[in-house]
Amino acid sequence: MTPAASLDRFDLKILAHLEREGRCSNVELADAVGLSQSPCLVRTKRLQEIGVIRGYGADIALEKLGNCVLVFSEVTISSHRPPDFRKFEQAVDRHSEIVEWYNVSGGYDYLLKIVAPNVAHFQALMERLLQDDIGIGKFTSRIVLRQSSRKRTHPLNLIAAQLEKG
Template identity: 75%
Template structure:
């Protein structure tokens, strides 16, 4: 179920720092950790090669680009064979507006996070998804009115030390 990659406390510190400051130089990263630059660079490259670091990106302030709406849609697909899940997931990945999706347990099959220029655009997108016949039986949507907490990153220290709590 879990494909955890072995790492030590310095690797964890690298991950925590890069999650917060992805554009820092290797020299600055090494200094913040108390390592010399060469071993720090080797560790960072190893974390990239083993897939712990998937990439680097900018945190974009969408509100400064223009009006937009964020919507969470709960989607139930009509059939539950493996092929039907793959069909839906492949189709969902073609819609640029779907920025995240999760296959979940409970009363529906997928939770989609959709970002669109407005409610009308979102409605048209959902109509297109229904017309495209990608397996949607029904959906319910929640429009985000206000984002109250915008944490960037993950609780790496808690996840990495989870054995303490088991």
């Protein structure tokens, strides 16, 4: 794990507000977190520079764009040497349909989040990955039927409490 950035309660307030209102102006942000504009802007730029804020983007409602399929695939790779992990990860990064991937502990090595226009496209993607010989030993996939809930924010208050203790 990477060491935690040194953050205080104002930094966490800035982060929490930007998660909810990413398009707010610095004036609105400063007012929301209880700082004057200049220190608020300095803190926000610092959070960007140290990589805590990775970027800003729109929250797209894919269901409004037409049909698509969301799939979670559990992938086990055949060999567990560092070059094998890198080879797999580099190959996965080349496919825009794979929107998130996680190297995980447990019964498999990676959890992939895949968005495809349809099941046939997803199936073709998995066949390409298998043909590319990137070390996939086996995979299991789950097609999402319905999204029950979705949070766009993180539990920053819990993280803040941990920072205050430590």
